[in-house]
Amino acid sequence: MKRSLLTGVAVVLAALYLFPVYWMFVTAMKTSGEIFQYPPAFWPASPHFQFRAVFASYNLGRYIWNSLLIATGTTAITIVLGTGAAYALAYVRGFAVNVALFAILMLQVLPPSLMVTPIFVAFNQVGLLEWPRVAVVLATAAKTLPFYIILCRATFTQVPRELRDAALVDGNSRVGAFLHIILPLARNGILITGVLVFLQSFGEYVYSRSLIADKELQTATVGLSTFLGADANDWVGLMTYSSLYVTPILLIFVVLQRRIVSGLTSGALK
Amino acid sequence: MFQIEIEHLNKSYGHARVLKDISLQVPLGAFVALVGPSGCGKSTLLRTIAGLEKITSGTLKIAGVVVNDKPPRERDVAMVFQSYALYPHMTVEDNMTYALRLRHRPKREIAERVADVAEILGLGLLLGRTPRALSGGQRQRVAMGRAIIRDPKAFLFDEPLSNLDASLRVKMRGEIRKLHQRLGATSVYVTHDQIEAMTMADMVVVLRDGAIEQVGAPLTLYQQPVNRFVAGFIGSPAMNFVPAILVDDGNSLLLGGDAACRLRLGQRRAPGRAVLAGLRPEHLTLGGVGKAQTFAARVESVEGTGSMTFIEMSIAHGATAGAGDAVMLTLAQSGISTVRPGDRVTVGIDPADIYVFDPDSGLALQADPAP
Amino acid sequence: MIKATMMGLVLAMAAVATAQAEPVTVKVWALDEPTRITETFAREFEARNPDVKIDVKLVNFANIVNDAVRAAATGTAPDITMIDNPEVALFASHNILLDLTPLLAQSKVIDRNDFYPGPIANSTWQGRIVAIPRGANTIALYYNADLFKEVGLNPDQPPRTWAELYDAARKLTDPAKHRYGLVFSAIASEEGTFQFLPWVQTAGADFDTLGSDGALRALQFWQKLVDDKVASPDVLVYRQNDATGQFAAGNAAMSISGPWELPTLQKDAHFTWRVALLPGETATSPRASALGEFANAIFKTSAHPAEAFRFLEYIYSQAARNWNEFGMLPANRSAAPQDPKWPDAYAVFVEQMKYARGRGPHPLWPQISKAIQTAIQSTLTHQSDARTALATAQASIDKILKK
């Protein structure tokens, strides 16, 4: 009885929290007159969907493909570079480790909007802008890497050090102990943090906008910004586009969330 | 022939010296226990032998080969960890055979060895399980199995029994001992429990603050502790230390400086100075028989376990021992005692069982050669 | 003269060279607009000129200047970029735009004397024409004729002075129906400056005399509109198209905006709307309006200036379509459409265009504009009184102008 009451409270809290997401979907189904109406309509009088039209006219399929490519590349680089560093920073102690953690945090201070000019200048100098999507991946990975290392490091601190010692005594090299013993045990945490990084880089905007010149290579977030221009006033279209863009992520998320949450909240060994 | 030889080994973390000039030889086939209070460096010393910690200076040889810079996998030692460190994602069998598989041993040989070890340790039915499905004692056995399956140059045990309950601990103690007798493999065993060390080892190494205090056979340490620390550490309950003054040309001492507590010594010490008298609780008797010296005391509390009784008592003390507190002593007696708190009793001790220590250096004061 | 001849020669050679060769690609950066105007022109131009390929990159309004500047600084500039007219000076002052004057002298398509003075003035730097205005824009007063009737106002006599505007707005305001009399944009961006300056100008001041009484009266008038709730306090965050959205939804009875809103209104406004000239301060005050629209410029670094210029000529030649298809006025007189849509509104905007004044030109216009925006916003929110706010703005602007 008391426990189901808690479930009720939880549902109410979640509903309150998710209201902005609901509002996006509802706005997408309203007419342009309805969106300015007061009192606001919590459900449109005659829901109309222009999802298909927006999807086709804004080349959304192409954009989402580009976003997927960039997010995948970013996540791959982040995991490859970040996992080892996270492990080492969790297992090694001492002053150098503090310095390294400090540096890693430091390096992600400025918002991309302020980082982008120097990056553009530098990438242009070395010719990286010839491969604009690669350029975005490289720049974005620098943004996600510190975040990944810090979260992943927490996972590794939960893998007992004695397991590595046992593997070393059993005859493994440090490389082998890392690959065969520690990595499999931290797999859950790595996967989950990887998913978070993927989602984050899927929503990347500033670098894509600035480093990619060719419209065919643009990402979905840049397509979204079309609606925010001075001449654009298609709010319903904006919300429709947002819904289209967010829904697949949300769906994946709803399907995977049990794993994601339990993976994050239960330690590596529990 | 020594299986493990350590010479002038030092280890520091930054400015902190955790191992200070350690020299130790472990004979082939010996069972050596490293004991000491927590933080004394015993685990660190074990881990340097395993190669898990680098040494700062000195030499470390295993089977005659200097291994200072060799990684653990080139030292061919096996280790049992306090937490057992079983690989949670592998079955019991895979845990045990991991080292053999790393060395690419033939499948048949591995299977034979698993069968052998499983039989020795009684693990046959557990081979397919994962560690999380095992009880604490079973995990401990698997950890042992993982070590002995390899037939290594040395076994290293890092407090392997401390996570078990008391009865299981006693049982495993015997099993490890038997296993050692059967395999005859050189073993280094770290424990903070002196009983474990005394009962299991051929040779005990007492460490304090990163340095070796004394090395010797268990009874030697008990009978001839080189200093107050070893004397206090070995033996349970711990030795009583009572301030005293040497008198009678070094042939007697006054417990607590009190003329009423005059004890004759078995052997003469250098006279005329304040010392610490060391009296083991089990050497004290109520009433006093035979050659025993006696003194008066007052019972403060009595703890009986049935087989043993521990009696806390205070003795009078004179002006020279410093004012204030009563001097407290513990007496251990087998069986059940009828004394009550508040009783006045006479306590006896054999002169040969009295230890005398220098109160400043803590060193045992040896008998003076006759003048 | 010699320079012009040389240029002609180069052009001729380029034409010969490209006749048989692969088509050259001209990179164009253009505004990302719903009308897709630049892409339309590009495809049409390519169909007529097989030797040229036009590669259009669309950039949104907020970023086009930044991107162009960065590209110029790093040597990755396109051949052509679109620049908002007050910012042409910024580029021109750094001498990175191609001087089009000699090309214009040769051109058989573009007649530089045909431009309205405002647009061409903002495309000129130190006597040289550095950009071709692609069209022109200005703002006027939209009003809801149905509501005018409802509250007893004559829709044939829209407000002509500030006082009349205020009275009409007051009558049209109806809190019970969540309706304001007027909506406009006082946002802290160039749009806010764009909307505000005509009020200052009709009161006899300008951006460089903000300390004067005229500017003060203009700002106080805006403040009164908001204070008396005949306009929503949210005008401070409305962009111009948000303002139009409010008007179209019936939440405001009058709106100040430009011709680019006409297609939206046609689609979304379910009432009779009309357009009137912006009210002057008094019946005898000078009329004023804002001048908007982008101009196309060619970077000096362009490898194909001749082809780029031909594309600009083509855009110019199509200016008569501006009104009906792309929601703006032509920048040149002779390009008047034959059969304009919304003829009444067209007449009003053409008339309004005569009073449109450019902003600047000054290379540091964005900083000047920022000072004006801050004065507007701090006054409308009573963080500062109008006089102090304008004096502060004038002080900052004086400093910028002296640089």
Place this chain on the structure above:
Amino acid sequence: MISQLLKTLRDGDGFEAALVLAAIGYLLVFAAFPLVYNIVMSFQEVDMFSLASFDRPFRGLDNYRDLIQRPEAWEILRNTIIFVSCSVVFQLGLGFALALFFQLDFPGAGAIRGLFLAGWVMPGLVVGAIWKWIFAGDFGVLNYALHSAGLIDKNIFWLSDPAYALAAVTIANIWLGIPFNMILLSVGLAGIPEDIYEAAELDGANRWQRFMSITVPLMGSTLGAVISLGIIFTLQQFDLVAALTQGGPANASNIAQYWSWQMSFQTYEISAGSVVATLMIAVVVVVAAIYVRSVQHEHSA
């Protein structure tokens, strides 16, 4: 020589060092360069057309002096402090409360907790657009809700009233930050053994005392990470300000990172924008130091 290198990479500390250096090397190339670039520009006279070269007139601290003499500087500093501290406090408070709530054992706890991560997957641009609608003064649903609940009788102009604009941006940012805080704190909570609580309960500690004497100290390192990452994320928040208020009205909701961008990219005072960025870097030095300290504590736990 080479074989020794290979050996330390395989068996020695070289392996861990190499792993860390690979990541740091990457960050130095792709993240440190822009940082240094910003710092350098803050001491130079930078013109938007001289962006690409380092060869620019040196101005020393003049840029800094000019910046702090601007009338808006102190207001923006104050706003930034309020924005960051309120965001972090409320994200942490609400996130912690939710994490504790979902620790309770009730049907559906895991699934419902997952729904809160929705805020994490929404791009900042979209979140900004949605909140702009929610906050609208005349027709926004927030005013409607407050009105219906009888909490207000006059609409609040969240985005255009200087008394509320900063609050509006902060609220939206708190909304964004809750999932991150909640999840990381849930992870930390899951790591505290149940029996410690039982022991404390037997010792007679009530819920609040258990929370203060066990949960908070044992969560030390997690809290350190969450707070320092929270501060850094909040200092990076840009999209929301751009979408909601553009720092207005008249800087009432302007914060350092947006101001820096405005100067760099709207009014093209690039040196001044870089000065602000450099000062922000200085703040993060402190935050990072706090984080590193909290990490040191985790070893002794």
